[in-house]
Amino acid sequence: MQMNYAQPRSLDGSALLTSTLEFESLAFKLDAIKEQNATRTSIGERDARIAEELTSYMEILNLERWMMNMMIVLHVAEKHQRHSDGFRNPRIELQTVNTQCFRDDLMENAGFQWIFDKFWVSCDEIYGPHFLTDNVEDSEVQDAAAILANIVKVRSEVAPFDPIFLDKAACAVVIDRHPDLIALLRTGKDNGDYTSVEKHGAILRSKAKDNLVDLLTGLRPLLSAFIESANPFNPWTPLPSVKCDPAIHAHIESLDIPAVRIDNPGMPIHGLGRFSNDEKLRNRVDGIFQKGAKTFLVNASGTGKTRLSFEGLCRHWGFYFTLAPDSDDLGANDLGPGILQMHRNYKYGLPAPDSPKFWPALKKNIETIDQRLSQVLLGRLLLFHMFSEIVELLGITEEHKRLWLLFQLRPKLKEQSGLEIDVVDDLQDAIYDLTSIEVGDLIAITFSKLRRIHGANFHLFYVLDQAQVVSDPVKALQREGRQYPILQEIIRAFGAKSRSHESSFVAVGTDIPRDGFVNAPFAGEVRWSSDTGAFDDEGEHRRYVSRFLTPAYAASPSGQMFLKRMWKWARGRHRTTDAILKSLLRDGFVTHHRLLDDYIEITTTYRPADYSDDNEPFRYPNLDAIRVGKLPDITFLNAPLLKSTIQQVLFHYLTGKQQAPLLPADLTALVSHGIACFVDGNMSQIAFNEPLFVIRIAQTFLHAPPERDLYGYPKCRNTPWLESGFAVLTHHRQNVTSRSLAGFLTFYLSRAIQGRSVLSEIFSFHEKEVPEWADQTAKLVTPSLKAYDESSPLLTTATAFSEVELWVDGSDGRGTTPFLLTHGSNPDLLFTLQLAEGKFVRIILRSVVTDTDVKDVLLKEVLGQLEHDYLLSDKGEFFGTAQHKESYCVLRVVASFPARTLMEPISSPLDGSAPVACLNHDAFQPFPGKATPTTRKRRGDLLCSDSEPSAKIPRLDSNSAASSFVELPV
Numbered sequence: 001m002q003m004n005y006a007q008p009r010s011l012d013g014s015a016l017l018t019s020t021l022e023f024e025s026l027a028f029k030l031d032a033i034k035e036q037n038a039t040r041t042s043i044g045e046r047d048a049r050i051a052e053e054l055t056s057y058m059e060i061l062n063l064e065r066w067m068m069n070m071m072i073v074l075h076v077a078e079k080h081q082r083h084s085d086g087f088r089n090p091r092i093e094l095q096t097v098n099t100q101c102f103r104d105d106l107m108e109n110a111g112f113q114w115i116f117d118k119f120w121v122s123c124d125e126i127y128g129p130h131f132l133t134d135n136v137e138d139s140e141v142q143d144a145a146a147i148l149a150n151i152v153k154v155r156s157e158v159a160p161f162d163p164i165f166l167d168k169a170a171c172a173v174v175i176d177r178h179p180d181l182i183a184l185l186r187t188g189k190d191n192g193d194y195t196s197v198e199k200h201g202a203i204l205r206s207k208a209k210d211n212l213v214d215l216l217t218g219l220r221p222l223l224s225a226f227i228e229s230a231n232p233f234n235p236w237t238p239l240p241s242v243k244c245d246p247a248i249h250a251h252i253e254s255l256d257i258p259a260v261r262i263d264n265p266g267m268p269i270h271g272l273g274r275f276s277n278d279e280k281l282r283n284r285v286d287g288i289f290q291k292g293a294k295t296f297l298v299n300a301s302g303t304g305k306t307r308l309s310f311e312g313l314c315r316h317w318g319f320y321f322t323l324a325p326d327s328d329d330l331g332a333n334d335l336g337p338g339i340l341q342m343h344r345n346y347k348y349g350l351p352a353p354d355s356p357k358f359w360p361a362l363k364k365n366i367e368t369i370d371q372r373l374s375q376v377l378l379g380r381l382l383l384f385h386m387f388s389e390i391v392e393l394l395g396i397t398e399e400h401k402r403l404w405l406l407f408q409l410r411p412k413l414k415e416q417s418g419l420e421i422d423v424v425d426d427l428q429d430a431i432y433d434l435t436s437i438e439v440g441d442l443i444a445i446t447f448s449k450l451r452r453i454h455g456a457n458f459h460l461f462y463v464l465d466q467a468q469v470v471s472d473p474v475k476a477l478q479r480e481g482r483q484y485p486i487l488q489e490i491i492r493a494f495g496a497k498s499r500s501h502e503s504s505f506v507a508v509g510t511d512i513p514r515d516g517f518v519n520a521p522f523a524g525e526v527r528w529s530s531d532t533g534a535f536d537d538e539g540e541h542r543r544y545v546s547r548f549l550t551p552a553y554a555a556s557p558s559g560q561m562f563l564k565r566m567w568k569w570a571r572g573r574h575r576t577t578d579a580i581l582k583s584l585l586r587d588g589f590v591t592h593h594r595l596l597d598d599y600i601e602i603t604t605t606y607r608p609a610d611y612s613d614d615n616e617p618f619r620y621p622n623l624d625a626i627r628v629g630k631l632p633d634i635t636f637l638n639a640p641l642l643k644s645t646i647q648q649v650l651f652h653y654l655t656g657k658q659q660a661p662l663l664p665a666d667l668t669a670l671v672s673h674g675i676a677c678f679v680d681g682n683m684s685q686i687a688f689n690e691p692l693f694v695i696r697i698a699q700t701f702l703h704a705p706p707e708r709d710l711y712g713y714p715k716c717r718n719t720p721w722l723e724s725g726f727a728v729l730t731h732h733r734q735n736v737t738s739r740s741l742a743g744f745l746t747f748y749l750s751r752a753i754q755g756r757s758v759l760s761e762i763f764s765f766h767e768k769e770v771p772e773w774a775d776q777t778a779k780l781v782t783p784s785l786k787a788y789d790e791s792s793p794l795l796t797t798a799t800a801f802s803e804v805e806l807w808v809d810g811s812d813g814r815g816t817t818p819f820l821l822t823h824g825s826n827p828d829l830l831f832t833l834q835l836a837e838g839k840f841v842r843i844i845l846r847s848v849v850t851d852t853d854v855k856d857v858l859l860k861e862v863l864g865q866l867e868h869d870y871l872l873s874d875k876g877e878f879f880g881t882a883q884h885k886e887s888y889c890v891l892r893v894v895a896s897f898p899a900r901t902l903m904e905p906i907s908s909p910l911d912g913s914a915p916v917a918c919l920n921h922d923a924f925q926p927f928p929g930k931a932t933p934t935t936r937k938r939r940g941d942l943l944c945s946d947s948e949p950s951a952k953i954p955r956l957d958s959n960s961a962a963s964s965f966v967e968l969p970v
Contacts, residue, residue, distance in 0.1 A: 244588030
């Protein structure tokens with residue numbers, strides 16, 4: 001087959017191919033080659049991988065990607081067809097043929113020589129020694145490997161050979177990686193002198209290699225003892241200082257909870273592997289661990305991502321890497337510190353791409369990454385190979401996958417002296433002294449040995465936990481003029497060391513931007529998932545918690561109430577439930593309800609009062625037992641849209657006991673900050689509905705987040721976000737409607753009125769018609785004129801007039817709320833006040849979202865829509881019957897935003913109609929006022945601290961707020 005390449009005179013894409021017809025011709029030839037090789041599918045896969053690897057490097061040069069793909073695939077495929085005895089590594093083949101189409105003018109580019117060299121490395125890594133030795137009977141390589149192994153065996157006493165090359169398979173690997181050895185062996189065979197072979201650096205031992213071999217030799221008996229023990233973790237028991245009943249102590253021991261540390265029960269690994277026994281959980285794990293894919297599992301912190309990773313590695317061979325240790329300190333410290341070490345060697349702020357210094361700087365950065373990642377991978381491979389050799393003698397079982405995971409989670413082996421050594425740290429210290437060539441050779445050789453042990457179905461899953469740490473684009477890495485994240489380079493580098501069908505990846509994190517992987521070389525293999533599940537089923541949650549309680553207590557009335565309260569307060573993400581259970585275990589189950597109350601109070605500063613068990617002993621909070629992890633912090637959250645969204649959800653909860661709607665997928669920052677969670681598997685639905693998190697965030701909003709200086713220290717007190725939230729709420733106008741504005745006013749007016757502010761401070765009246773009662777205080781009442789229970793919801797919504805009637809009549813329990821939010825009618829909000837003198841004021845309010853002041857004609861039009869006789873002429877119950885005419889009056893209110901309502905330009909509101917008023921905008925600015933203190937005994941703790949400056953708009957009562965949060969339907 002004759003190839004006809006265009007001879008390029010420059011790197012411009014139009015010069016590489018002179019016409020579209022030539023491109024179509026090349027595409028036709030490629031299709032023909034694919035059809036001819038249809039029976040050789042494995043070869044086709046490798047050719048595609050070669051093209052993909054070359055593409056990733058060509059992109060750096062901004063070459064025409066399809067051109068370089070076509071050239072290399074066609075060229076390699078053509079040369080493959082010339083062989084009747086099998087296919088060879090393209091590196092060996094292409095080095096022996098005329099490749100002027102690549103080398104002529106392309107070599108004149110400053111960066112191409114390095115990229116061409118990188119391509120040879122890719123050929124080695126993809127086709128590699130395993131391709132030649134495992135799949136192809138290449139007589140030349142096999143003969144050379146046999147000769148080399150014999151030389152090492154015979155001459156080992158006089159030459160410093162690495163003893164690893166006594167193995168013929170290892171020799172085949174090193175020959176494939178160093179093809180010049182074939183020529184040296186051929187010359188030596190012809191001349192009878194192998195001196196040049198004996199001096200080749202690839203087969204010589206070094207002090208660094210000897211130290212590594214000595215270390216591994218010493219570790220083998222320790223690892224064998226670990227495997228025989230079958231469990232590296234001792235059972236956890238409470239500290240001796242915790243005084244608990246002997247029966248309780250025996251119960252805790254029977255739970256067999258691993259002790260991550262002496263004071264930390266290992267809840268994340270308790271019952272590891274049990275997901276295989278649950279069809280729902282097993283399917284979730286299988287959906288994440290898919291062979292051949294690169295899955296990105298993204299959700300908020302504490303949603304169970306890490307546990308799913310553990311369960312997947314109980315069923316599949318693989319490596320668990322964590323980029324940042326968590327509070328349980330599980331996992332080896334190799335990849336995380338390795339990333340930090342790479343940062344120290346980076347050249348940040350690369351020169352411009354057209355600068356002659358750009359390519360050397362980029363080359364150094366990528367070589368730094370490759371070198372460090374290769375060292376990390378070699379350490380895991382050597383340990384895994386030793387582990388595999390030991391369990392092979394015992395007979396490999398599925399349980400050994402779980403045991404290999406446990407070893408990775410705590411890679412410490414105990415010496416005879418009783419001291420523990422960190423195996424991974426010691427290995428990395430030894431590997432650090434190896435050359436990059438030695439590291440690469442050992443990786444290839446170790447992979448070859450692992451394939452012989454695990455057989456044809458050998459496959460590795462690489463789990464990268466806390467991947468958000470390396471998910472942001474960095475200046476040190478660029479492709480096609482765009483920065484890309486280190487995570488992309490980690491996946492590429494690890495994947496390139498093994499066959500394409502032998503490795504899969506699961507990247508786990510709270511925030512992995514999609515756009516960082518759109519142009520990745522492996523973009524077509526990427527899958528995104530948020531399928532972590534949650535404690536969203538009461539029965540499932542009850543069964544999980546019951547597992548840790550004593551059977552007698554779980555069956556008792558107090559135990560049943562405790563299970564109900566745990567669901568009420570801890571539902572949602574898994575870590576919340578586990579954190580409370582950990583606290584109970586550390587406390588020795590001395591108290592249940594009281595410790596739950598303590599935990600909630602420490603977490604949110606709110607003391608629940610929904611249950612009290614008089615049989616539990618009184619005790620001060622056991623602060624040693626209660627440990628609260630990192631909680632969402634929104635004091636640095638400056639995005640107005642996110643603040644506005646959080647506020648609207650809080651208003652939704654505070655004004656009525658109903659579940660807030662799911663949030664759209666474009667608010668993923670709420671998930672990244674740990675405020676909300678994805679509740680579906682496709683990262684499209686976000687929920688902000690977990691009681692402890694909602695109350696915690698509400699506390700932050702109700703407090704005044706301090707302004708901070710450049711160093712992050714508080715500088716001064718600021719206005720609470722809910723107190724001054726009117727502007728923040730409506731910052732993004734596309735989200736604001738009259739209905740959402742009325743919802744905010746429900747919350748605002750309830751606080752202003754219940755704070756004993758006089759009505760003239762809340763509303764602005766027309767100067768000619770100021771009611772005589774305007775300077776009185778008032779309180780909210782229900783539509784039936786009964787006192788409002790402040791622990792009840794504030795708001796009822798109506799979507800039809802019939803629902804308004806139900807609210808007015810008090811039917812179906814609707815009439816217990818003081819506010820009614822209407823839908824589709826002229827007034828937006830209806831409520832009633834009882835004045836200090838005892839009379840009642842019925843208020844009908846219209847909210848207007850506008851950028852222009854409401855005045856003159858527009859104001860009269862709005863007021864005309866609020867004529868109560870017109871509104872409810874045939875349903876006059878809301879405005880009272882004849883016998884109550886003297887005890888009430890009607891007030892029409894216009895509330896506009898962001899523009900104001902101006903009453904004065906009109907000479908008279910509307911003759912003969914009810915008084916009118918507008919919302920006093922100045923009242924939204926907090927200032928010292930008459931906020932009435934509320935006793936703890938009657939209404940509970942305030943979510944805002946008593947040390948906060950008082951404001952004319954009083955603080956939220958915790959009973960009404962907290963009960964709204966925790967009583968919501970799931």
